[in-house]
Amino acid sequence: MPLHDVCLTRAGILRGARQLAPLSLFVIPFGLAYGVAAVEAGMSAAQAITASALTFSGAAQFTALDLWGPDISLIALVLVTLAVSARHVIMGAALSPWVNQLGSQQRVLSAVFLSDPNFAHTHYALKQGQRDVGVLIGSGAIGWAAWVIGTAIGAIGGNQLGDPAAYGIDVLMPVYFAALVLPRVQARSQWAFAGVAALVAVVLDPVLPSGWNVILAAIAGGLVGVRAANG
Amino acid sequence: MDKLLPWIAVLVMAMTVFGLRYAGFAIMSFIKITPRIELFLEKMSISVLVAIVASSILSGGVRTGTAVVVGVAAMLVGRSPIVAMLAGMASGAVWSFVVL
Numbered sequence: 047m048p049l050h051d052v053c054l055t056r057a058g059i060l061r062g063a064r065q066l067a068p069l070s071l072f073v074i075p076f077g078l079a080y081g082v083a084a085v086e087a088g089m090s091a092a093q094a095i096t097a098s099a100l101t102f103s104g105a106a107q108f109t110a111l112d113l114w115g116p117d118i119s120l121i122a123l124v125l126v127t128l129a130v131s132a133r134h135v136i137m138g139a140a141l142s143p144w145v146n147q148l149g150s151q152q153r154v155l156s157a158v159f160l161s162d163p164n165f166a167h168t169h170y171a172l173k174q175g176q177r178d179v180g181v182l183i184g185s186g187a188i189g190w191a192a193w194v195i196g197t198a199i200g201a202i203g204g205n206q207l208g209d210p211a212a213y214g215i216d217v218l219m220p221v222y223f224a225a226l227v228l229p230r231v232q233a234r235s236q237w238a239f240a241g242v243a244a245l246v247a248v249v250l251d252p253v254l255p256s257g258w259n260v261i262l263a264a265i266a267g268g269l270v271g272v273r274a275a276n277g
Numbered sequence: 278m279d280k281l282l283p284w285i286a287v288l289v290m291a292m293t294v295f296g297l298r299y300a301g302f303a304i305m306s307f308i309k310i311t312p313r314i315e316l317f318l319e320k321m322s323i324s325v326l327v328a329i330v331a332s333s334i335l336s337g338g339v340r341t342g343t344a345v346v347v348g349v350a351a352m353l354v355g356r357s358p359i360v361a362m363l364a365g366m367a368s369g370a371v372w373s374f375v376v377l
Contacts, residue, residue, distance in 0.1 A: 068359060093283050100291035110290055116279060118286050127293040133325055134294070138301015140322035143315060146306050157298040162329065169322050214369030217341050220333035221348035221365030223326045225358040228349055230323050243324035244331040251335050260328040267324025268317045275316055 051177055052144045054152050058180020059187070066167055066185035070192040072218050073163075075210045077196020080107055082205045084197070087111040091201035098197035102161060102190050105130045109256065130257040136264045137165040144172050144179055152179070159186025162219065166226045173230075238274050243267030340376070344368040 077098060084094035101107055106127045113122055137160060145156045156179055164186035171181055210216045231240040247263035308314065334342045348365030352358065
């Protein structure tokens, strides 16, 4: 099967940044919340900002705060980070038909900013026929900038926005993901695998460590989808 | 060491997450992408987002579920993720104002 001809251009990076700029604005309050929580947990402002700049993962960073302290266990930190962030492996695999056609440096660059929103945005765009992986980097970089700026504001200036829930910002990501997924599961033939994914995620949520239910749900949905398509 | 440990922890966390980000590309570079594998990746990519939404609704409760339903309805009418996001946000904000 011919794979997809791909490229990585500056224009693609800028397009990706432009396309996800509106959504990224709403990342700032989350970053701010992290900055406040990190300082409250005992991190210095510089450590909190560095953590956001280098890690760029709300799930991993917020979870790590539960472990934070003078005697933080690095092994526990690695295990918890692996658990809550392992879905990146699934996302990387899903993008691999495109990204793996790039050179090794460009592949590394593509991984640096991989996160939930830019994965959702880019995978959708690539399936629609776009071929510029720069969109992944640009849309990720704009979210990264917002995350780091938000963290800096929160870590240095404290909580100046109040509760994000008051503005409905906390529900933004699930709504955005649902909106992107909707056109791809509207056909009746797509309901089975999507339903299985949702069911597995919900059933396993209370019994597995955070994050693993999403991974198993993704794999289950993938397997059911293949089976359904092949009769 | 005490002063260094938090910085080491930050670096360890960052390297772990980056390793996971790159792992998907690395693993798949050893696997030949047949039509069946490509179909699996396609369904899995949608499933991971469905699972995130389902988990969010589970943890966020009726308020998040309502916002997702409102957003999906707005997407069906407006055909734009931006419209869906604004509608979902408005739903969440109204819920917070009225119910909480």
